[in-house]
Amino acid sequence: MPEVGEVNVHIEPLVERVETANEARLVRSNMEYELLKIARSTPEIVDVHSVAAHQVGDNVHVSLHCTLVPQLPLAQAHKITEDLKFRFRKAFPQIFNVNIHAELRRQLK
Numbered sequence: 001m002p003e004v005g006e007v008n009v010h011i012e013p014l015v016e017r018v019e020t021a022n023e024a025r026l027v028r029s030n031m032e033y034e035l036l037k038i039a040r041s042t043p044e045i046v047d048v049h050s051v052a053a054h055q056v057g058d059n060v061h062v063s064l065h066c067t068l069v070p071q072l073p074l075a076q077a078h079k080i081t082e083d084l085k086f087r088f089r090k091a092f093p094q095i096f097n098v099n100i101h102a103e104l105r106r107q108l109k
Helices: 021-040 074-091
Strands: 045-056 059-068 095-104
Touching: 021 045, 021 059, 021 074, 045 095, 059 074, 074 095
Parallel strands: 059 095
Antiparallel strands: 045 059
16 A cells, blocks of 8 residues: 555553443543643643543553654653653553654754
8 A cells, every 4th residue: 555654553452341432431531631731731842633542441541642843852852752651640640551652843944
């Protein structure tokens, strides 16, 4: 499929039961809003999108995409996302896993 430009694959741990969308609705509506606020309070983050919080058993799995300021060194981008994961877990101890897709937008010349 040459028209596909990117593929993200995530392998999740096997669980005995997956909650339905209705069961997971409350965690999504409340938690996702708060996670957005936390991420947007980070000065180096210029955009946050595709935030998803899913309840799996007693745990919550979070994923999001964030755009960081241009020309940020990769090591600093990694530190920012690790700090953001820590802040998410501090705010919501039930978060088990956080997957952040960091986007570094380069300015075109």
